[in-house]
Amino acid sequence: MSQKRKRSEEPPDHNNVFRSATIEDRSSTFIGIFSPTSKPKELQSLDEIKSASHKVLAWRRESNQQSITGGTKYTIDHDDDGEKYAGKKVEKVLDGMQVIGSCVVARWYGGVMLGPARFEHIETVSREAIQKWKDSVAEEHAKRRKVEADAAESKRLVKTLAERDQSISVLRALALEKEEKLRRVKAASDREDAPVGEAKPADGSKPAIDYATLPLERLKMMEKAKDATLSFLLKRIDKAEVELVGATGKLPDV
Template identity: 40%
Template structure:
């Protein structure tokens, strides 16, 4: 069965349990497909006591993770990488209420399973930590028969972030709808100013993360470009602006904390476009590298035939 036949027809389609998870848009790269699901840890089961009273019991983490990996959308995938993050029973040591009013920071338990894609699980753990969410993230890959190299980890992280952001956006949309429905009722919730400030803080943190991803991707592109020049015998008299020069000063960090919300939203869309462009350039560079390898093997074979 070909890779295209194995892929789900529409990974992002809504399903009966859509309220329980969020699905990313697929990333296709040289016949390989990557799709992510994010499942918040809200699954529970109802049981009855001897007195007939119904109680709700939280499903075990192991069963939840297995259920997420076994989702029908991923039944034909070659890899189903997974990571999870949940509050731990442990607590940080605090000074106590007598000396401070600040509550101790929560401690989280994280874990992962590479499912044959080495190091992918740890990268997914980092995504959960960076976006500060509790739940299970599963990334499925349908292998197309062509090795992608390090860029596959970028695809894995991108679809994971996309699924989590879509879930967050849906949560925000539900909160807005509830707020609209209760306008006539006196509300004790946060004011619009407080909500906007929270969104500003979230976008500022998110943009800083994307700036870091762009630096990493540009460095990867510079390495591939330099390798291509070296293999073709070209010598550049200039240093590429994206090259990883150990003596070069690090890129200046932008302070997003003081920017208005509308400007942060515009920058967020711009960063998305930049990342997509760099990924496309990396794909082109890897295609050229593959062509050079094929040509080198062909030249070597012809040379051996001439000698004989």
């Protein structure tokens, strides 16, 4: 049995209809089309499969009947459309993949009888069309989760960056204080008569950044930059304290 698969050239569909790739086998062509929302007969009447020799249809939906066990019951049915037993094959795929919706398999007969192979192709294209829908749903959920995760990360970073700003302000003032004290000690040691200015306070005139308006990637970059600034200020403080100990012989105030 010779057969080959072709990639479907259908453009992405935005109407909740999902198509398999085609299967060609001895001049017969098969394609599966699934929709979780379209009515069965609507799917079977699509213009693109109007010329097909057979449009095998099956559908599965929730039943209004109540189950004895309290679980959900389903109604499942089919239309062979002249391809005897084929509808049951599509039913089997719908039931096995536990989906609600309608699936049609279009077959263009090529003049050569395929025997049982036709049922294998019918199941294959049905399964692929349904899987494309499942993949689409999973992708949509993944996108939604990413949006939610990004929003949560942005909120965390907005709070963190504001806290980093406060820490930077405190450490910068402390570094200036230590360095000024060191300068005074060195000035006294060198008997310099020139007066030494007071340590300059951190400049508070700079307007605060509204972090909530910035994109996530910018916030991530700023977090790294502020962590680097904090590390640099801590090194400045440590260096000034070490030099003060060397100059005065006293441990720095705790």
